[in-house]
Amino acid sequence: MITIIGAGPVGSYLAYLLAKKGKAVTIIEDHKKIGNPVQCTGIVTGSIEKSIKLPNNIIANRCNKVIVISKNNRIEANTDEIVLWRNKFDEFMADTATDKGVKILTNHQFIDFNGKNTLKIKNKNNNKIAEIKSDIIIGADGPSSVVAKSAGLNSNVKFYIGMQAKVKLKTDLDKFETYFGSNFPDFFGWVVPESEDTVRLGLGAFKNAKNYFYKFLKKRTNGKKVLCWESGVIPVYNPKQIIQKGNIYLIGDAATQVKATTGGGIVSSLKAAHTLCDCIINKKNYNKEFKRQSRKELLLHLKIRNTLNKFSDKDYDYLLKLMSQEKVKKILKKYDRDTPISLVLNLLLREPKFLLFTKLLFKSTNITT
Numbered sequence: 466m467i468t469i470i471g472a473g474p475v476g477s478y479l480a481y482l483l484a485k486k487g488k489a490v491t492i493i494e495d496h497k498k499i500g501n502p503v504q505c506t507g508i509v510t511g512s513i514e515k516s517i518k519l520p521n522n523i524i525a526n527r528c529n530k531v532i533v534i535s536k537n538n539r540i541e542a543n544t545d546e547i548v549l550w551r552n553k554f555d556e557f558m559a560d561t562a563t564d565k566g567v568k569i570l571t572n573h574q575f576i577d578f579n580g581k582n583t584l585k586i587k588n589k590n591n592n593k594i595a596e597i598k599s600d601i602i603i604g605a606d607g608p609s610s611v612v613a614k615s616a617g618l619n620s621n622v623k624f625y626i627g628m629q630a631k632v633k634l635k636t637d638l639d640k641f642e643t644y645f646g647s648n649f650p651d652f653f654g655w656v657v658p659e660s661e662d663t664v665r666l667g668l669g670a671f672k673n674a675k676n677y678f679y680k681f682l683k684k685r686t687n688g689k690k691v692l693c694w695e696s697g698v699i700p701v702y703n704p705k706q707i708i709q710k711g712n713i714y715l716i717g718d719a720a721t722q723v724k725a726t727t728g729g730g731i732v733s734s735l736k737a738a739h740t741l742c743d744c745i746i747n748k749k750n751y752n753k754e755f756k757r758q759s760r761k762e763l764l765l766h767l768k769i770r771n772t773l774n775k776f777s778d779k780d781y782d783y784l785l786k787l788m789s790q791e792k793v794k795k796i797l798k799k800y801d802r803d804t805p806i807s808l809v810l811n812l813l814l815r816e817p818k819f820l821l822f823t824k825l826l827f828k829s830t831n832i833t834t
């Protein structure tokens with residue numbers, strides 16, 4: 466038997482893949498209702514549809530333009546983005562798993578291990594703790610993974626504080642906005658329309674996120690009120706994270722499988738689910754296979770992020786000037802952020818001035834590939 470802790474999108478998708486291969490899978494989910502509370506913007510590139518056919522009722526909006534804004538510059542580029550109703554997306558992924566025979570126990574919390582194959586699970590309906598035996602245990606329990614801690618796999622993970630709220634604001638439905646520069650230190654800000662009159666407005670920061678958020682809210686919306694909060698933490702990809710120890714595995718945010726440029730973890734983790742399923746079915750080493758298939762891309766995102774974090778407002782203005790050229794915009798449309806290696810190589814071929822930034826890129830971290 467396989468037990469997965471966490472019915473987030475990644476836990477449910479992995480359960481579905483394993484059940485399709487004939488495995489008996491149970492998911493333990495802390496919350497009573499899958500998908501709640503929402504702590505995500507829910508924006509993904511169209512490449513998610515290579516893995517899953519998304520039903521219309523889980524799509525809030527589609528954006529075909531991104532507006533990139535620095536202190537003194539602003540460009541518009543074509544893109545292909547899907548804005549999900551994140552709670553409905555999680556429910557859909559869980560239903561897809563149960564349709565294949567996966568059992569999901571909601572309102573049940575993983576507490577700790579008791580020996581190699583035994584899990585202590587609290588039934589929150591009656592507060593009783595029971596022990597479950599399992600051959601394979603997978604921590605898909607998000608950024609504050611208890612499985613990682615209990616297995617001694619929690620490494621030195623850094624987190625962004627992702628402050629996000631829904632706000633009543635009329636914007637173009639087909640465009641989302643991203644903001645860079647000294648008012649968004651260490652990360653960036655975003656305004657993503659979910660409907661005609663409501664946006665998801667947020668930013669990430671290592672510290673003082675609340676102050677930066679309120680400044681941004683005031684400036685962008687002229688002091689509109691927060692309708693509801695959707696904040697959370699975003700782990701920074703750690704290339705040294707151990708993701709398998711014997712029969713215990715980590716995936717998704719629990720394994721820091723997040724793109725450091727954007728904080729997006731949905732598409733990269735769904736890809737990791739295919740890797741982990743293959744490793745379990747064919748008894749391969751997941752630490753090695755994940756490294757072989759995904760490490761280069763996630764590491765490139767990390768290096769780009771570390772480089773951007775050294776940018777001044779002037780550097781961002783110059784970057785946007787380069788990006789405003791039609792030849793560059795075409796590349797940005799063709800290669801999305803889920804294929805960063807092709808994206809960077811093609812940008813360099815079409816506009817050698819980007820080489821200036823790549824010098825910084827390889828100085829920005831001492832992590833070697």
Ligand SMILES: Cc1cc2nc3c(=O)[nH]c(=O)nc-3n(C[C@H](O)[C@H](O)[C@H](O)COP(=O)(O)OP(=O)(O)OC[C@H]3O[C@@H](n4cnc5c(N)ncnc54)[C@H](O)[C@@H]3O)c2cc1C
Pocket residue numbers: 470471472473474475476493494495496500504505506507508509573574575576605606607608610611627628629667695696697698699716717718719723728729730731732734
């Ligand atoms: C503000 C913000 C905005 C974001 N925007 C985007 C975006 O636009 N696009 C994108 O791709 N990514 C985005 N992300 C990141 C994205 O939300 C995560 O990468 C994604 O949710 C990871 O999925 P997961 O299944 O690994 O973890 P989660 O979605 O966190 O799911 C983990 C599940 O495990 C359960 N759980 C936790 N502990 C236990 C326990 N002890 N026992 C049982 N169950 C447990 C939780 O209840 C939860 O259901 C954003 C994150 C934040 C904070």
